[in-house]
Amino acid sequence: MLNLLLRKLIRNHSGNIRMATARLGLAVAVFLLLTAVQIQTNYHFLLKSPNNKDSIADFLVINKLLDNDNLGNTQLDQELIDEIAKQPFTESVGLLSPSRFKASIQSISNQFPFYTDISFESVPSNFIDLKNIDFTWNPTANFVPVIVPNMFLDIYNFQFSLSQDLPQLTPAIVKMIVFKLTVYGKNGPISFNAKIVGLSDRISSMLVPTEFIQWGNNYAEKKSDNTVSRLVLKTNDPSNPAIATFLKQKNLSTNTEKLRYSKYRKVIDTVVAISGLAGGIMLIFALIIFTLFVQLTIANCKQEIILLITLGATPNQLSKFLLKQFYPGNLLSISIATILVMILQWGLTIVLEQQMIHLPVFISWYTLFTAFLLAVLLWFVTNKAIQKHIDS
Numbered sequence: 001m002l003n004l005l006l007r008k009l010i011r012n013h014s015g016n017i018r019m020a021t022a023r024l025g026l027a028v029a030v031f032l033l034l035t036a037v038q039i040q041t042n043y044h045f046l047l048k049s050p051n052n053k054d055s056i057a058d059f060l061v062i063n064k065l066l067d068n069d070n071l072g073n074t075q076l077d078q079e080l081i082d083e084i085a086k087q088p089f090t091e092s093v094g095l096l097s098p099s100r101f102k103a104s105i106q107s108i109s110n111q112f113p114f115y116t117d118i119s120f121e122s123v124p125s126n127f128i129d130l131k132n133i134d135f136t137w138n139p140t141a142n143f144v145p146v147i148v149p150n151m152f153l154d155i156y157n158f159q160f161s162l163s164q165d166l167p168q169l170t171p172a173i174v175k176m177i178v179f180k181l182t183v184y185g186k187n188g189p190i191s192f193n194a195k196i197v198g199l200s201d202r203i204s205s206m207l208v209p210t211e212f213i214q215w216g217n218n219y220a221e222k223k224s225d226n227t228v229s230r231l232v233l234k235t236n237d238p239s240n241p242a243i244a245t246f247l248k249q250k251n252l253s254t255n256t257e258k259l260r261y262s263k264y265r266k267v268i269d270t271v272v273a274i275s276g277l278a279g280g281i282m283l284i285f286a287l288i289i290f291t292l293f294v295q296l297t298i299a300n301c302k303q304e305i306i307l308l309i310t311l312g313a314t315p316n317q318l319s320k321f322l323l324k325q326f327y328p329g330n331l332l333s334i335s336i337a338t339i340l341v342m343i344l345q346w347g348l349t350i351v352l353e354q355q356m357i358h359l360p361v362f363i364s365w366y367t368l369f370t371a372f373l374l375a376v377l378l379w380f381v382t383n384k385a386i387q388k389h390i391d392s
Contacts, residue, residue: 032279
């Protein structure tokens with residue numbers, strides 16, 4: 001009987017249009033907030049997923065920006081190297097050690113005549129993007145293993161071979177060719193067999209094992225002062241705009257193509273910020289409007305509520321009933337907003353799949369947890385608004 005009387009009072013003193021408007025605003029606000037969370041989650045998924053990860057994106061080869069002011073002074077001092085290693089975006093740093101000896105390489109096959117002077121670099125093995133290869137050397141080894149940049153093979157196949165009427169080579173054929181590698185020192189030239197053991201997309205120089213660099217420098221009696229001009233930076237987030245900012249401040253350079261994610265990150269952060277800010281503002285207004293609506297409804301039937309309390313109804317009973325009347329509709333608004341984000345995610349997955357970009361079909365746990373927190377917040381606000389005016 002009590003619930004029937006209260007339901008009639010609420011129906012008579014509440015405005016359905018105002019209630020619907022408040023809940024529509026709430027749904028839009030929640031949708032914008034959840035969309036912002038899901039966009040950020042999708043971006044991090046694309047960044048970290050093995051299916052989408054760029055094989056060169058996490059490694060940046062860094063050197064000084066060469067200009068007229070620092071010609072002949074391109075070494076990276078230890079203080080700068082230590083500063084780079086301490087940056088929050090740095091996971092680890094590997095030094096590229098250059099060869100200081102003269103060397104040449106040539107083919108031993110008449111079908112593939114080739115000769116050139118050459119220089120090498122070495123890098124710690126954990127910075128090499130080739131796995132399952134034996135990249136070590138000692139003076140008794142059968143050959144010197146060499147890693148060549150992939151672009152070198154492209155230049156040969158699509159430029160040099162065409163102009164010199166030479167055969168084009170596949171990676172498999174290149175790995176079968178034995179080269180003659182000659183190192184020149186004060187005791188005369190000494191030759192080794194050399195083989196290309198892999199092609200790299202990460203470092204744009206000819207790589208040989210560190211042991212061979214050390215041996216060659218000693219043979220040529222070149223004193224190593226441990227200075228380096230280039231290093232490899234392994235970053236845990238190549239999209240971090242702080243990387244590009246730091247390099248610019250320190251007059252350092254890298255392949256700008258490898259920093260393209262930082263440009264995307266700025267766009268994503270801007271979209272997320274705008275969506276989140278708009279959603280947050282709308283949520284605040286929706287909560288204010290809804291709270292005022294609850295207060296107005298209770299104020300309009302204040303005399304009837306006093307009468308019901310006089311007849312034996314307790315404030316606790318009235319609060320629970322009013323909460324059941326107002327909260328489920330708001331919970332429905334959050335549910336509708338969550339479902340719309342699910343549909344949006346599903347549609348986005350289909351569209352990006354055609355571009356070979358893979359996203360999860362379902363929204364993330366972060367998005368669902370945000371929706372849950374909003375539901376708890378709304379329950380708290382509604383309950384407080386009802387109790388405040390019932391008790392008064």
